[in-house]
Amino acid sequence: MPDETVAAGYRPLLFSIAYGMTGSVGDAEDIVQDAMLGLVKARRSGTAVDNVKAYLTTAVTRLGINHLGSARVRRETYVGAWLPEPVVVPAGEPGPAEHAELADSLSMAFLVMLESLSPVERAVFMLREVFGYGYPEVAALVGRSEANCRQIFARSRQRIGTAGSTPRTLPARQTEAAELADRFFAAASGGDIEALLGLLAPDVVVIGDGGGKVQAFATPPTGRLQVARLFAGLFRRFEKIGVTVRPAWVNGRPGALFHDPEERVVAVMSLDLTDGAVHTVRSVVNPDKLGHLGPVSDIGLKPQDP
Template identity: 35%
Template sequence: MQSNLNSDSNQHKYTPEPSSLDVAALYQQYKNYAFSIAYRMLGSVTEAEDIVHDCFAGLHGMTNGHIHQPKSYIGKLIVNRCLNLLNSARNQREHYVGEWLPEPLGVHELVNTPEEAIQQKEMISYAYLVMLERLSPMERAVFVLREAFEHDYSEIAGWLGKTESNCRQIYSRARRNLSQQLPALEQASADWKTKEEVLGRFTTAFLRHDVSAMLELLTDQPVFTADGGGVVRTVMRTMRVHKGVLAILTSPRVLLSLREREWKPAFINGEPQLALMKDGRVSEVICLEMDASRERINGVYLIVNPHKLATIRPLD
């Protein structure tokens, strides 16, 4: 009899219903992780923020029974949404007026807490973001997840619907595509003082139209790219090699417009860079890619498109 009672008791044992996800708590915990993936994938602050917002909004109404590993689930959602957008954005960029550069990410003030210090230390440099534009969307996804976030190939494969072997091949191909530029960027770890000194020398040389000083600052194979997006007139084509870049930087046409600005330092993508001010607002941003070992400049990126300057604030 006791056995039957126990059997009946087990059959009618209460099983609690899965509880709803605490989306607000998940957002606070994983929003920086989600944004970091999206921004590296897209090169756009605005689009990355939209992707993150849509991702967490889609979690409302779901229960704990749906998601066993929230971080992995959110990462997968973000990556695949970014891939869908990138595949469509590639077509849009074919019709972009002039050269397309990533949207710089500004920080309004320097670090105040240990958490902020970690976040800024892990921020992707602007030059690194430019480099990622050379990869296909799938190469970019695998490379970012493996290189920046150190996810296992098995997890990456599950997120992207590919085999581990295939993901390893994609990662190797991506590194080969970046083989010339990647080592220099990985070693470009000059301290702030050095970077600020180079920024100061560049500013002085540019504003004084000092060709000799500019000549000393540039490496042998520098790059100059400007992005006006068809909204603001600027140099339309990327200039390469020493002679071409120097000609642009000492051109009266370029100098006349930029020399009239108020040049201020700004903290952009984790590094000191330059914000140019006109009538109290940021009108242009100059991001330098530096050769840390020789304290010289590999690349000059001029962002003029006002739609890409929303997060930039000069430092006081």
């Protein structure tokens, strides 16, 4: 099999690692492309690459660590809540191959938790926790000793806590989640506050990422009544300005993609569900994080009560 075909077969894994490191679809794609070009240059210079997967995985991991070193400065000055660029698969569609490794592994909640870790800690924790690499492999990928990687992982797990685990969702649970999300968006679209109250967890919270470009929440709305009223009002505004709501899977969680009348992307929303209720709603409206999904709307939608 030609080298190019072999390398291309690893793209889903490489993209997932790069995305987990950066939280950015565009940056992840750039990192994977740089790693691929590095492989081509190495081959042309006469370097023997016996294990293409190991070469590319190492390159992507270390490029991701380097990227985070500069990105952390930007994150520290980020306006409002930070959420990763959403990876969206429309409901009922398999999506591109890049999403295969992402499903149910790199949720928005998990990526936000990883923000508390240093670049190397993030790499070690993600490679071990999400992708199941053994410590010898992790050590080779990040350029640290095996003992050091064990310490880093233990320290990172302690910092993140048990919430840092990433259990897989069974197909049956996915069906239940999709049905609950459908009921949530139907109730919001119909302005049915009573129905919304029955679908929301007592401590439900809404987190919005506008990046200072689009107005989001200064203080995250919390509690059933406040959140129910917020979405009833928000979806009334959707209807008035012609925004459509389309079910989607967002980072392996049920959610929706919003378009304006000109088919431009307005927002992406994901739902975290706990015990059959909506526990957290995450909304990305920052246009800089929506461009990979298509043309972005200039409506400047404000996710708050009208």
